[in-house]
Amino acid sequence: MAVIDRKKLILEAAAKSFSLYGYKATTMDQVAKLANVGKGTIYTFFKTKEELFDEIISSLIADIRFEVESALDDSASILDNVNHVLARVHEFRKSHQLTIKLIQEERDMGTQTVVEAMQRVEQSIIQYMKGIIQKAIEKGEIKSCDPEITAFVMLKMYFSLVNEWQRNHPPLKKEEIAKLFELYLLKGLLA
Amino acid sequence: MAVIDRKKLILEAAAKSFSLYGYKATTMDQVAKLANVGKGTIYTFFKTKEELFDEIISSLIADIRFEVESALDDSASILDNVNHVLARVHEFRKSHQLTIKLIQEERDMGTQTVVEAMQRVEQSIIQYMKGIIQKAIEKGEIKSCDPEITAFVMLKMYFSLVNEWQRNHPPLKKEEIAKLFELYLLKGLLA
DNA sequence: AAATGACCGAATTGGTATTTTAGTCAGTTT
């Protein structure tokens, strides 16, 4: 196409700026300059800064899902699948510039918009895991249980182990976490 | 004793003020006035405001332990004991003025001293649960496992379920949480 | 010897002048 796709330019510029400076420190002037468009043009595609940001978050969610989907194996056990999904999500969060910046901004400044965005991301991961768990129930691989609470508990447990446990202890290796998941959630503690 | 126990007066005044106004908003002048002592007197017993606060936190920890200890029954199952302990801790946090105020201050202002104090409280609960779990392992009631990680996971799981799940869902009843603990941690999900 | 409160420097607060920013829109370009 001879015409430049201005919306795409804007989205790319915004993604870059949010990754580099976070939500608050990114200005619309800055995005306009980076995208080589007038500021008014942005507002023909997005009603507000927040709407632009939300669209970036939507594609972030899609990226995570794609990343995670390739880790999924229908013939593998639920334990392996859950571990793979959680490990990939964690890898993604640790290596992806935008998520790093947003986690930082959420922690350090508590920007409302960012807090909400991160909750949306978390919710979407939970919904995705819910599907995996539902399948495992149908296959009779695990007991019948509320798939959403189960997904929620798994995610919380995972993030506790990788993020909070390290505050007072040496970090756990990937295989150790897998073992803990197996023990606590699958086999159970009962002797 | 004819002499007034000034240290006790100061501790009581401080506890009252921290409960009412939190850590930051409590001033040493205020504590002195409440305790009916000169400000200098406080500094003959406590080096700094933080040290005074730490002593209040130590007795808070003792109070929690006492509250929890009475919920413990050596002849009961590990599940019942863990559920009782966690429920009592939660009740305590919800009803005790000082903890309410400090949780609020931690959330709203992130006061460093308060964050550290709350971590100390959490650590002491974990250490306490660790003992319970260790006993259950020795009795052969549950499998051999790292008692500290187990205590940590249990506490995190509990607080996730009572504090975070409610953000997007109707709150879980005490018995529902007990059932979830039983399913996830004791019996395990495996069919 | 024990207790006190006036006092000190550091930190916080409140008020305000200045700058920055999200969003608009009259005008320009294509």
Add this chain to the structure above:
DNA sequence: AAACTGACTAAAATACCAATTCGGTCATTT
């Protein structure tokens, strides 16, 4: 005329500084 632009505005954020408050000390009192 449809798409695009950037100077403009009102509101919000920031920088600034004076005034106050606070944790901690110590010379004096009890």
